[in-house]
Amino acid sequence: MELFDVYPLQNITVERALGAWVWDNQGRKFLDMYGGHAVISIGHTHPHYVKRLTDQLHKIGFYSNSVHINIQQELADTLGRVSGKTDYQLFLCNSGAEANENALKLASFHTGRKKIIAFSKAFHGRTSLAVAATDNPKIIAPINQTDHVVFLPFNDEAALEACFLKEGERIAAVIVEGIQGVGGINVATDSFLQKIRAQCDAYGAVYIADSVQCGYGRSGKFFAHDWAGVPADIYTTAKGMGNGFPVAGVWIAPHLKPWHGMLGTTFGGNPLACAAALAVAETIETENLLENARTLGDYLTNMLRDLPVTVDVRGRGLMIGIDLPPEKTDLRQRLLYEKGVFTGEAKPNVVRLLPSLALTRAEADFFLQAFSSL
Numbered sequence: 001m002e003l004f005d006v007y008p009l010q011n012i013t014v015e016r017a018l019g020a021w022v023w024d025n026q027g028r029k030f031l032d033m034y035g036g037h038a039v040i041s042i043g044h045t046h047p048h049y050v051k052r053l054t055d056q057l058h059k060i061g062f063y064s065n066s067v068h069i070n071i072q073q074e075l076a077d078t079l080g081r082v083s084g085k086t087d088y089q090l091f092l093c094n095s096g097a098e099a100n101e102n103a104l105k106l107a108s109f110h111t112g113r114k115k116i117i118a119f120s121k122a123f124h125g126r127t128s129l130a131v132a133a134t135d136n137p138k139i140i141a142p143i144n145q146t147d148h149v150v151f152l153p154f155n156d157e158a159a160l161e162a163c164f165l166k167e168g169e170r171i172a173a174v175i176v177e178g179i180q181g182v183g184g185i186n187v188a189t190d191s192f193l194q195k196i197r198a199q200c201d202a203y204g205a206v207y208i209a210d211s212v213q214c215g216y217g218r219s220g221k222f223f224a225h226d227w228a229g230v231p232a233d234i235y236t237t238a239k240g241m242g243n244g245f246p247v248a249g250v251w252i253a254p255h256l257k258p259w260h261g262m263l264g265t266t267f268g269g270n271p272l273a274c275a276a277a278l279a280v281a282e283t284i285e286t287e288n289l290l291e292n293a294r295t296l297g298d299y300l301t302n303m304l305r306d307l308p309v310t311v312d313v314r315g316r317g318l319m320i321g322i323d324l325p326p327e328k329t330d331l332r333q334r335l336l337y338e339k340g341v342f343t344g345e346a347k348p349n350v351v352r353l354l355p356s357l358a359l360t361r362a363e364a365d366f367f368l369q370a371f372s373s374l
Helices: 047-057 070-083 096-111 128-132 157-170 190-203 224-228 271-286 289-305 331-339 361-372
Strands: 014-018 021-024 029-032 089-093 115-119 149-152 171-177 206-210 234-237 248-252 312-316 319-323 344-346 350-353
Touching: 029 361, 047 271, 070 089, 070 248, 070 271, 089 096, 096 128, 096 171, 096 206, 096 234, 096 248, 115 157, 149 157, 157 171, 157 190, 171 190, 190 206, 190 224, 271 289, 289 312, 289 319, 289 361, 331 350, 331 361
Parallel strands: 115 149, 115 171, 171 206, 206 234
Antiparallel strands: 014 021, 021 029, 089 248, 234 248, 312 319, 319 350, 344 350
């Protein structure tokens, strides 16, 4: 049997990793400034992470959500403390797309409405309604096409107000990334997120903060949306939540009430997933990784802005986008094969940086030297 060929692959076979570094099957060493799509939040094979998972596996790896699983509550308590969202409710699932599907479904249950507002260059996942709310027609199959989703320009407060004025009584939710990842590291302005909060309050809609990439400390605050100083009704998390183990969460404000059977999942909240998520949250707290993300993010951004090759540099914390001139579109490949540095991209000419929140100053300098030499 052959693998279904949907991924364009680099000609590299990674075999092991530690911290911010990975090695291939030929012994070559690479600095990981991308973290496997923002997944590696505390560093590869972090010892506390490895121990948490190993200890849990020796106890029990899985049982269904038909019994009490105490580690779920332990995770909820820890996440409430680390994030400051102590009064929220947590629904555990497996991926960012699944988290967004459940968030949108929950908003529709709560409001009794069908209309969703999403934004230009949004990416919310590849399943059903999540992909319908994603601004990329190429990956939306005919069966996923729906008129329930309205796309508005990102950061356009006037367009948002006009849409609510016209259709406010039919809008179930607004879903927005605090920093767009796949879209090219576009930062939602504080006033834009505040306007979303105000319009949702005025019309009884649900504010969904997609934090799958920009959450979990990546921006220097636990949620990138926190920079705006207003709470969302629902936050969705995945990627960095498990440092590589599949786990996701829907963080639900107390005024949204559950009923038995409302949401469900087979594997969500299994003991191994909770152990992985606990290890991440505990490490973020004990190693002060939010501050590290802010400090190193500011350092990288300021240094990159001074380089003549960069057209624009934007982002928050360790979520950075670098616009390159057209003649430098091969820079990312050259970084990988000539300098041994993994980065991400957003076509046509954006380099994306999403490294571990535990990145060191020396590793940041290694990247800057490699980047500036090309």
